[in-house]
Amino acid sequence: MNQNIRSPRPRSALIASQPINPPARLLMGPGPINADPRVLRAMSAQLVGQYDPSMTAYMNETMSLYREVFHTENEQTLLIDGTSRAGIEAALVSMIEPGDRVLVPVFGRFGHLLREIAERCGAEVHVIEAEWGTVFTPEQIERAIIETRPKILAVVHGDTSTTVAQPLDELGALCRAHDVIFYTDVTASLGGNTVETDAWGLDAVTAGLQKCLGGPSGSAPATFSARAVELIDSRKSIEAGIRSAGDPVLSSFGSATPIRSNYFDLSMIFDYWGPKRLNHHTEATTMLYGARECARLLVDEGIENAVERHRMHGGAMLEGLRGLGLSIFGDSRYKMNNVTAVYIPDSVSGDGVRGELLDDFGIEIGTSFGPLHGKVWRIGTMGYNARKDTVLTTLAALEQVLRRAGAHVTPGGGVGTAYDFYADQATEAELAASVAL
């Protein structure tokens, strides 16, 4: 032993001695929500090497599982190592060349985010705006496409800030007709609402684990069509540190400009996930284990069954909130299954009620942003927490907290209405089954 060893440095003994031990929470906000325990168990598995045959097999299986989750045949279906926002930036920075025109229809907070990321990529961004709680018609979007002639249409699918989802099913054909690349972020919707990558003609789709997929934030599943891949690969280069003779270098591009990011350079990430296995980042193995498990559980349940589960429990929450005497925000025709915005009664403090729910019942519901700040709470029913017990428990606790805050609520109205809703659903299912026979 070297005589220079010293005793541990002076430090906060409290911090250094306390392992992670978070309080028990039922997370019923707009996400993140509680992770499925099976996902956390998968993430506790020991690591293997970056090129271990088991690791590359897990990467391939993850690609295959996410093809099912995204409903796509896209070869380039993989994970970006970062939060859902990392997925957005990887897609945009890899596709946008400085000066490109990008059209962003904004109907909530995350539309603003797409705009701002596209601006930082050097795009000439054109924005159309819809009032929060509403969406665009295909005609409005086509008109904007004709007016602005964008290279890329970038639109959020479901925006948790307003709880509504922009219908995308008619936009793919519009984009094809006008030779526009169609990018969407489905972080908030995937797994709890229908998302059809191929059938809707989506070229680039990004997501995250922390909503309906039931995992922690930190990995961004994404998929890219052949058109998107062609665009991205036209900007490819190979890092000097691992380059062989003849490989393209940053300074030898033809007409295309180099991708402005190395970390988010999808052409390199494709080569890392593909058969070349060219070294790029060191894959975040534990997050990959988690992302794979999220997809495995969804595929095992059946994607359509998962969407139906979100529809049912989201519906029960919405009806229960109405049964308490509260009003719902947003155009119900376009509301996502997994999150509901409910007006805060005039007589109560929105943050006071949220605080009491958290402190006394261990239940978290969400605040809101921008024009809705202070006006609505956002209550989620998603992923692992899209369950009957979580819906009934949240409604029961909310009733008690609202009553103690002096709001007028219908006694038993939340839970009772939710019970009725579940009973109706069961009856409908029985009827449907008897008709089918």
Place this chain on the structure above:
Amino acid sequence: MNQNIRSPRPRSALIASQPINPPARLLMGPGPINADPRVLRAMSAQLVGQYDPSMTAYMNETMSLYREVFHTENEQTLLIDGTSRAGIEAALVSMIEPGDRVLVPVFGRFGHLLREIAERCGAEVHVIEAEWGTVFTPEQIERAIIETRPKILAVVHGDTSTTVAQPLDELGALCRAHDVIFYTDVTASLGGNTVETDAWGLDAVTAGLQKCLGGPSGSAPATFSARAVELIDSRKSIEAGIRSAGDPVLSSFGSATPIRSNYFDLSMIFDYWGPKRLNHHTEATTMLYGARECARLLVDEGIENAVERHRMHGGAMLEGLRGLGLSIFGDSRYKMNNVTAVYIPDSVSGDGVRGELLDDFGIEIGTSFGPLHGKVWRIGTMGYNARKDTVLTTLAALEQVLRRAGAHVTPGGGVGTAYDFYADQATEAELAASVAL
């Protein structure tokens, strides 16, 4: 129930039914290595909300713990949500304005990476190169600073591709004298070799968990001096979706240009980790749990003790390899404690030996890049795997595999020499203790 529910989609029953179950591996390559089981246990904790008091407390504790790990008083000491490469890009893209001159001394693969990331940020990059296995003198670097007048000096500390570390202790004063911002990446060295952020005058330092910190890849601890923060904050803007009246917007910068990335915009990330708690990404909670535990274990052990542990076990591995009759690559004066490059004997296939070690003994050692490809193996002794049992097991297995491959090895020479090395260390420690008395 809705009658549209379908049975699960056709799928690979094998994939969907198999939870994660990686093979047992002893990872003795240049990293990633096996995670400390305590880190994986911390990562299995259930999630809490993004602004839960327990979550913000964990964020603050993480900042505090990493200040000890980095040996710094820097307020801005936090995690970037991505792999270590994400930390590098966040530092560079937030500090480099297009056209800035950046000096990159390159002595291995990761110097090329710094160069290429800086180029993508729009920098005018000047490179000086040293032969792989060697480092630069302070005089060489000062001469290059005087010739190129860079705004930023960007240099890797320890480069696993060559196993040597560039001494940094004299460079901070040079940078101050020439008004240069001093950035370094310590992913490979931190926790296993001395890193003194404040004493060495480092302005921006980035790292990763997957080497001596004993965690999985996917979170990048980083720290920034007041000078670096001033530079970065001069480029600050606030996202439209969460902006209040008077906040700076992307289009209203003064002399500074906007940061080209949203995800890596450190001025925003500072506001998210700081008392303002301005929403940016959704913090990757599970990775934060892991990163906090990595630092907590290091602080608990004592950083200097951890460095000494790496010195001892790295030394035993090196002497053991010599005891087998093998030759070591690189200038031993600058070799990192945690990784050793050893020449592959002429008579054997490098990949064949690695494959047999992996397949038959479950032990992974590393290949190499660039000019060293096919010439050396890289053997790590780091983080959780800087232990006597891992060193002896690896040497014993390597002897057997080399013998079966037809190489000449000294029977028992590896393990025997390592045992002797450990015995000498113990004697030295006893002598030192008796002198101290």
